[in-house]
Amino acid sequence: EIVLTQSPGTLSLSPGERATLSCRASQTVATSYLAWYQQKPGQAPRLLIYGASSRATGIPDRFSGSGSGTDFTLIINRLEPEDFAVYYCQQYGSSPFTFGPGTKVDVK
Amino acid sequence: QLQLQESGPGLVKPSETLSLTCSVSYDSISGSDYYWSWIRQPPGKGLEWIATIYYTGSTYYNPSLMSRVSISADTSKNQFSLKLSSVTAADMAIYYCARRPNTGWYFDLWGRGTLVTVSS
Numbered sequence: 001e002i003v004l005t006q007s008p009g010t011l012s013l014s015p016g017e018r019a020t021l022s023c024r025a026s027q028t029v030a031t032s033y034l035a036w037y038q039q040k041p042g043q044a045p046r047l048l049i050y051g052a053s054s055r056a057t058g059i060p061d062r063f064s065g066s067g068s069g070t071d072f073t074l075i076i077n078r079l080e081p082e083d084f085a086v087y088y089c090q091q092y093g094s095s096p097f098t099f100g101p102g103t104k105v106d107v108k
Numbered sequence: 109q110l111q112l113q114e115s116g117p118g119l120v121k122p123s124e125t126l127s128l129t130c131s132v133s134y135d136s137i138s139g140s141d142y143y144w145s146w147i148r149q150p151p152g153k154g155l156e157w158i159a160t161i162y163y164t165g166s167t168y169y170n171p172s173l174m175s176r177v178s179i180s181a182d183t184s185k186n187q188f189s190l191k192l193s194s195v196t197a198a199d200m201a202i203y204y205c206a207r208r209p210n211t212g213w214y215f216d217l218w219g220r221g222t223l224v225t226v227s228s
Contacts, residue, residue: 035214037155044204044218045155056216088155092213096170099155 002027002091004100012108019076021103023089028069030093036065036074039102040085048087049074079105110134112205112219119225120199126192126224130205131185138163138183143208145215146179146190148201151223156201160208161188200226 003026013019023034032052037045047056049065052072062077076083084107089100116128130144137144145160159179160168167179173192181188192199202223206215 033212033214035212037215044206044221045215046218047214047216050212050214050216090155090214095168095213096172097157097213099157101154 001096002029002094002098004089004091004098006087006089006100006103008103009101010104010106012106013079014108015079015081017079017108019074019079019083019105021074021076021087021105023067023072023074023100025070025072025091028093029072029091032068032072033091033093034065034067034072035090035092036063037088037090038083038085039088045088076105110207110217112207112217114203114205114219114222116203116222116224118223119227120195121228122196122226123194126190126195126199126203126226128190128203128205128222128224129187130189130219131187133186135207136183137181137186137188141210143168143210144181144188145206145208147204147206147215147218148199149204149221150198150201158192158203159190160213195226197226200224 005024007022034052036049039045053065086102111133113131146158161179176193178191202221204221205219207217
């Protein structure tokens with residue numbers, strides 16, 4: 001099973017700043033099969049990025065994903081008030097398909 | 109607009125079977141473009157994929173739960189269901205149903221989730 005580690009656990013930033021979130025896998029994620037989700041309190045996760053760098057439908061271009069192998073990054077440029085949430089990465093290169101523990105982006 | 113809605117008992121006794129249903133609106137679970145899944149999240153914790161079903165009847169399970177889990181679909185009602193047997197306190201979670209496109213094992217649409225408490 002591939003274990004995902006996300007860092008930092010919490011990221012405290014101000015609106016307008018740039019957020020850089022990291023996701024590291026315990027083994028190579030095949031074909032960059034990595035997704036990112038956003039979850040707000042009391043809501044279901046929302047798909048942001050799949051295939052490491054492809055934005056899902058309707059996702060603003062301030063969200064961008066990159067990486068390959070075992071190291072992946074989600075960048076949120078110019079944080080908007082609605083971007084403060086928890087972000088999860090998920091690998092789908094091999095079963096079982098696993099999620100990281102999440103990074104909380106909160107207001108500084 | 110496509111919607112997924114979970115339903116089922118919010119309280120299950122230890123050792124009993126948890127049963128949940130996901131009703132899909134404005135799309136058919138019989139189509140070939142998507143798979144249909146269950147994912148859970150213990151309160152305040154991370155996400156765990158449980159199981160997935162395809163319109164052909166093919167099923168996929170997380171090995172950690174496989175011995176206790178069953179996923180099925182009722183295409184006439186456009187619903188799919190989850191059964192988890194011998195529940196314990198560790199199974200207490202928000203259970204989400206979700207859609208997986210046939211392009212990869214990520215989840216592009218989720219239901220709002222339903223909290224299942226395990227308690228006597």
